[in-house]
Amino acid sequence: MDKTLDAPLILITGGSRGVGAATARIAAQRGYDVAISYVSNDDAARAVVADVEEAGQRGLAIRADSASPDDVVQMFETIDRTFGRIDVLVNNAGIIAKQSRLEDLGFERMQRIFAVNTIGPILCSQQAVKRMSHRHGGRGGVVINISSASARLGSPNEYVDYAASKGALETFTIGFAKEVAGEGIRVNCVRPGHIYTEMHASGGEPGRVDRVKATIPMGRGGQPEEVAHAILWLASSEASFVTGTFLDATGGK
Secondary structure, three states, X not given: OOOOOOOOEEEEOOXXXXXXXXXXXXXXXXXOEEEEEEOOOHHHHHHHHHHHHHOOOOEEEEEOOOOOHHHHXXXXXXXXXXOOOOOEEEEOOOOOOOOOOHHHOOHHHHHHHHHHHHHHHHHHHHHHHHHHOHHHXXXXXXXXXXXXXXXXXXXXXXXXXXXXXXXXXXXXXXXXXXXXXXXXXXXXEEEEOOEOOOHHHHOOOOOHHHHHHHHOOOOOOEOHHHHHHHHHHHHOHHHOOOOOOEEEEOOOO
């Protein structure tokens, strides 16, 4: 596919690994130019951009902490300069911390998890709506928030703070979707279940999916690409009448 200046632009936060990286690669194969944000892994981010370019699309990796208002503003200004448009925002960046019961959670940990998982998507959506909304002269667009089945399940004894941060993100999704539905912007949410990504190592149990897969009705964990397909369906015109909706990619759990 030839590179083109009128390709739609998708921004995926936390796009250097896991679901974000899978979404970036598949999006490029479907004709999107792709921007990703990442916090620290330069090599992984460069590898994603290389794959985007191999697919014939323009790629850009931006080092930015989505929980930092200044970083978010600078990231969107960089996209303005480089692409001159944004059509889809995927609020994918998210973190967990080591598995713990509630009484052992530290305050700084709670603050950081909510900053990245909840405030970060709100900050990014704030910048996106200023560019997408018909109220601001935009052409419309799509915002997709990446939650977690934990928002429904609560993650007792492991990540109740993470689950709570995702629950807050889901409430934001509902309100934001209603706020901009008449302005050309669709806002939806994907809830991944137990997916084989590097995130589990951050929680102290790299093999967590294999431990719990017997509790999943389909009997297996999911692959990042399976979540990416759900995200990109919501981004597509096939979902043109879908907003304020939650799509579970959980294997039935």
